[in-house]
Amino acid sequence: MSFTLPHLLYPANALEPYIDAQTMQIHHGKHHQAYVDNLNKAIAGTEHEKKSLEELVKNAGKITAVVRNNAGGHWNHSFFWEILAPNAGGTPSGKLVDAINSAFGSFDAFKEKLNTAGTTRFGSGWAWLIVKDGKLEITSTPNQDNPLMDVAEVKGTPILGIDVWEHAYYLKYQNRRPEYLGAIWNVINWNKVAGHYEKSVL
Numbered sequence: 683m684s685f686t687l688p689h690l691l692y693p694a695n696a697l698e699p700y701i702d703a704q705t706m707q708i709h710h711g712k713h714h715q716a717y718v719d720n721l722n723k724a725i726a727g728t729e730h731e732k733k734s735l736e737e738l739v740k741n742a743g744k745i746t747a748v749v750r751n752n753a754g755g756h757w758n759h760s761f762f763w764e765i766l767a768p769n770a771g772g773t774p775s776g777k778l779v780d781a782i783n784s785a786f787g788s789f790d791a792f793k794e795k796l797n798t799a800g801t802t803r804f805g806s807g808w809a810w811l812i813v814k815d816g817k818l819e820i821t822s823t824p825n826q827d828n829p830l831m832d833v834a835e836v837k838g839t840p841i842l843g844i845d846v847w848e849h850a851y852y853l854k855y856q857n858r859r860p861e862y863l864g865a866i867w868n869v870i871n872w873n874k875v876a877g878h879y880e881k882s883v884l
């Protein structure tokens with residue numbers, strides 16, 4: 683099958699001032715598009731052509747580095763755009779906030795731990811909140827890997843992921859990754875994250 687770039691659910695400038703419009707346009711329209719195009723090119727005419735994105739991601743270590751990087755890039759970004767939203771942020775409610783408090787002590791302690799995972803990920807990668815054996819954990823992955831992959835050091839179901847590649851923040855924040863990580867909490871769509879959480883603990 684051939685993969686396509688998903689539409690953003692909000693205008694590119696909707697996450698201002700936390701994420702600027704130009705970053706969104708390039709990140710979605712150029713970077714994500716390139717992962718989609720390169721993935722389609724890499725699987726064309728191969729046995730992988732008929733597989734779902736999830737199958738490709740879960741078996742990334744058994745395929746090629748090109749498929750691993752680009753299937754990961756497509757999955758991660760599709761996931762990322764949906765957990766961001768304008769007029770979002772704040773704190774989650776319900777079962778998710780209970781699970782966060784019980785796993786990390788408090789919502790602030792959780793944010794700090796996820797920010798540390800993002801800040802200390804050397805080079806390019808992602809910071810994740812995952813469900814592993816029914817419990818919440820924080821982890822990070824290099825490049826476009828994710829915790830669903832067979833090659834992930836810590837495996838689990840992602841419910842929140844933050845892109846810490848420079849392309850996600852450099853135009854506005856330059857080298858100040860911690861500042862970007864501080865701002866992104868204002869645009870986290872907790873309803874979406876809670877939905878992922880509830881599905882993963884069914």
Ligand code: MN3
Pocket residue numbers: 709713759845847849850
């Ligand atoms: Mn990115």
